[in-house]
Amino acid sequence: KEKHKILHQLLQNSTSPVDL
């Protein structure tokens, strides 16, 4: 899960954008 942290975040948050 740690290996794909940002992808997980992108999948789970719809409104708050990850700081790309």
Added chain:
Amino acid sequence: PEAADLRALARHLYEAYLKNFPLTKAKARAILSGKTGDNAPFVIHDMKSLMEGEQFINCRQIPLKEHHHHHQQQQTSALTAGLGGAHQGSEYGFLGMTSISEEGPQDALELRFFHSCQSRSAEAVREITEFAKSIPGFSELDLNDQVTLLKYGVIEVLIIMMAPLMNKDGTLISYGQIFMTREFLKSLRKPFSQMMEPKFEFSVKFNMLELDDSEMALFLAVIILSGDRPGLLNVKPIEQLQETVLHSLELQLKLNHPISLQLFAKLLQKMTDLRQIVTDHVHLIQLLKKTEVDMCLHPLLQEIMKDLY
């Protein structure tokens, strides 16, 4: 009733596509064929026009914010740091004149260009993720499988989405505001000069299929829902979802292209070419990581490419 369901699915995915992807094929083709009149793209064909390109973007004010007004400022700065970026001194700024004149050597230029491409790619991965989430049933899949589908699907999707922006002479970048020539890209130093040629070759052939935006939307969903990605835990539901989208795509192609024989089969064959292009692309990036001292890979892209092929 079944055909009606398939039509509804096509409509739904088309709407999700329009919502998440700012530059449609219809708009890109209009720009490329000069039908937008006074809004013709700025052409970058050498170092001089590259420098002028930024000036052009600054004067124009980027229309990104209209598309992404609902996002936070943070996101917008990530976007504008890309090729359309007016943020001088940004880590990923490429068209920033100050950074070009300050850092001087031509060598760094390719790296900066590469970084701005990475920024835009990372943003595109976010758009693709949002699109994937809108595919009926996708969000109900095992979360680990959703990650796997994206990990293996996004670069394929990115390459397919590049095709409408390209013709044999060059490609639109910066949300259609700039046209960069194929010759200029070829003139960059190795291995940067080798990065785009395979995509041009693929795109020119892919564009001959003349898909419209609604068919593109279905095809992208088909790619994402590939049941043969390594490490999937529960293949069955993914294959079932893909089969429905495939039916919808087949129907859509029959309705839109009644005289184009075997278009569906031809399109599916493209998926084989696509995998080879992605494999070569990833190997090239991995080579770059080893040979370029100053290279840093965007964390999201790093995550995707790690242990991929």
